[in-house]
Amino acid sequence: MRRLATCGRVLATVVIAVLAFGLLGGPAAARPWPLQLNEAGCTDASRANPVVLVHGTADTARAWQPAMVPELVARGFCVYSYDYGAMLTTFGQVNGVAPVRESVSTLKDVVDRVLRATGAAEVDLVGHSQGGMLGLNYLKFRGGADKVRNFVGLAPVTHGTDLNGWVKLTNASVVGRPLTEFLLNGFCASCTEMQADSDSVRRLNTGPIAQAGVRYTVIATRSDQTATPAGKASFIDEPGVRNSYVQDECSGKRLRHEQLPADPAVVRMVSNTLAPGASGPLDCG
Numbered sequence: 001m002r003r004l005a006t007c008g009r010v011l012a013t014v015v016i017a018v019l020a021f022g023l024l025g026g027p028a029a030a031r032p033w034p035l036q037l038n039e040a041g042c043t044d045a046s047r048a049n050p051v052v053l054v055h056g057t058a059d060t061a062r063a064w065q066p067a068m069v070p071e072l073v074a075r076g077f078c079v080y081s082y083d084y085g086a087m088l089t090t091f092g093q094v095n096g097v098a099p100v101r102e103s104v105s106t107l108k109d110v111v112d113r114v115l116r117a118t119g120a121a122e123v124d125l126v127g128h129s130q131g132g133m134l135g136l137n138y139l140k141f142r143g144g145a146d147k148v149r150n151f152v153g154l155a156p157v158t159h160g161t162d163l164n165g166w167v168k169l170t171n172a173s174v175v176g177r178p179l180t181e182f183l184l185n186g187f188c189a190s191c192t193e194m195q196a197d198s199d200s201v202r203r204l205n206t207g208p209i210a211q212a213g214v215r216y217t218v219i220a221t222r223s224d225q226t227a228t229p230a231g232k233a234s235f236i237d238e239p240g241v242r243n244s245y246v247q248d249e250c251s252g253k254r255l256r257h258e259q260l261p262a263d264p265a266v267v268r269m270v271s272n273t274l275a276p277g278a279s280g281p282l283d284c285g
Contacts, residue, residue, distance in 0.1 A: 037061065037069050042078035042118065048275060049124045049149050050114050053081040054107060055261070056129030057096040057190060063128070067267045075275045077124075080114050082106075089187050096130050097188040100200050103130075104137045111138075111147055124150040124274050128261050129227060130190055132156020132218075132234070136209055137200075145211035152270050153218045154260040155227040155234050159205060160196035162228055196233075209236050216241040217273050219266060226257035244269075250284030 042050075051072055053064045061081035072079045084106045085098035096103070111123055125148045127135040132153030138144035139151060193200035210216050216236060222245050224230035235243040246255055250265050260266050264283040272279040 036073040036079060037065065038080050038082075039078070048075070048077050049122050050078040050080060050118045050120050051124045051126060051274065052111055052114055053079065054125070054127040054131030054134055055081065055083070055096065056131050056258075057188070057194075058094050059128070060095055063261045066262045067264055068126075068261055068270065071267045071271050072274070075271050075278060077274070078118055080110070082110050085190060087187070087189070097190055099189040100134065100137065100193045103134050103190065104142055107134050107138050108142050108144065111144065115147065122147055122149040124148070124152070126152045126154070126270055127156060128154040129257065130157055130194060133158065133194065133204070137204060139211050139214055140204065140209060145214050148214055150215045150274055151217070152273055153216075153234065154266065154270075155220050155224055155257055156218060157194045157227050158209065158218070158234050158236055159232070160198055160201035161194055161226065161233050162196045163226070208238060210238045210241050218243045219260070219269055220245050221255040221257065221260065222247045223254050224257045249282050253284055
């Protein structure tokens with residue numbers, strides 16, 4: 001009976017962690033691809049850099065469809081995105097769960113393909129959540145600083161997340177961190193790497209994060225319940241980095257972590273950052 005209770009606690013802890021990182025996905029998976037995304041022949045790089053959008057854990061490239069893609073296309077950008085990070089243990093049906101190093105390699109390959117396809121010298125990179133963490137790793141460790149002009153992170157997991165205390169609670173439980181990570185690694189290796197104080201987080205935060213020649217902008221929401229502590233888990237406190245909350249522009253706005261890629265105010269903040277000469281007003285509704 002005691003063994004059964006222990007197994008139950010193990011299962012409950014893993015389920016909590018999986019749900020907290022959003023591994024159930026979302027309704028975006030059922031929507032069709034927008035015609036403006038990854039559009040063949042979009043090679044006019046004279047007006048602006050092509051934009052590469054990197055989704056978060058368990059999401060898809062379609063997360064950018066409702067608002068971000070049309071906005072950026074209207075501003076004259078060629079827009080690209082892709083799905084990454086599936087694992088065999090999830091039968092390839094859940095994205096963003098593979099080890100971070102594998103997903104960073106995929107990002108590197110995608111940027112190289114976009115540069116070849118468009119003839120551009122650089123891209124602009126927009127990453128949500130884990131997508132932002134991948135971008136930061138690519139810029140710092142994989143030569144991305146020579147190929148990226150602007151980096152915009154939407155609540156990137158820069159310093160790891162404590163998941164509102166769940167990480168600490170799990171580590172202190174009967175399950176313990178080693179067993180929890182062993183179980184999670186089978187289904188979501190990136191989940192363990194996004195935890196505060198993980199080896200991946202420590203590596204990214206050893207020495208400067210921001211790289212010379214890249215403009216960094218980090219946008220967070222004060223009501224974030226995933227990348228926590230809100231703002232503190234994401235912001236890069238280094239010279240030249242622009243950190244802001246959505247609520248700095250839209251006071252009192254309630255905006256969850258997973259809503260960032262499609263929120264009209266955030267979308268306009270991103271496009272204003274990438275095309276500052278044609279900035280438009282924010283829709284804070």
